[in-house]
Amino acid sequence: MIAREGWTFIIVGVILTIVLIWAAVRWDNWPTFAFSLIFGVLTIFTTFFFRDPDRTIPDGVNLLVAPADGKIVAIDTLDNHPFIGGKTLQVSIFLSIFDVHVNRVPVAGTVDYVKYNPGKFMAAFEDKASLLNEQTEIGLTALGGHKIVFKQIAGLIARRIVCNLKENEKVSAGERFGMIRFGSRTDLLVPIDSRLDVKMGDRVKGGETIMGVLSGGTGNDQNLSSEVGDDARL
Secondary structure, three states, rough: EEEEHHHHHHHEEEEHHHHHHHHHHHHHHHHHHHHHHHHHHHHHHHHOOOOOOOOOOOOOOOEEEEOEEEEEEEEEEEEEOOOOEEEOOEEEEOOOOOOOOEOOOOOOOEEEEEEEEEEOOOOOOOOOOOHHEEEEEEEEEEOOOEEEEEEEEEEEOOOOOEEOOOOOOHHHHOOOOEEEEOOEEEEEEEEEOOOOOOOOOEEEEOOOOOEEEOOOOOHHHHHHHOOOOHOOOO
């Protein structure tokens, strides 16, 4: 499956490739043929970038699933987040250009707000990117009443954030809600008493990998790792 945000790029790439091949054959022009090959390769990569595979969404009470594909590059404790209130755990996922870039809702609930913040375009793997880069922040109240936040953060190359969520919208865990084009970062912020089951360097899949469980949840213990249990809960 291809994300709908990518079809314009793919169609334009296919048309340009076909036109250049036709021109190269028509006028027996090898430089034009070389350009057609370049556009063909770029079109294939663009199709690969905008892939949107189906995922098996795990079931569990207050279960947190990954909001994006990528690598865990930071697990931090924040003194406070105004929406969550009190100390907050923040998990940051870096998406390279080779990762699936479709974002997914981490837990079922109701969207409280969607806030766009203009900013810089620092490399997404840098710590300051969470605060300084252009981003869209979503606040959500889970079915159990917990408040969480997740962010789509632009990177050095990524310049277009797509978020289809709206205030008061009810959403399901693992539901597609948008994407960030060409390399980016996604942050998940949860209450300090949440249980995290990921560690630095882990690779996760959006909507499929279990990140942890909000307090009071049961989750599915056979799918959860306790390797970082006490270390993640600072």
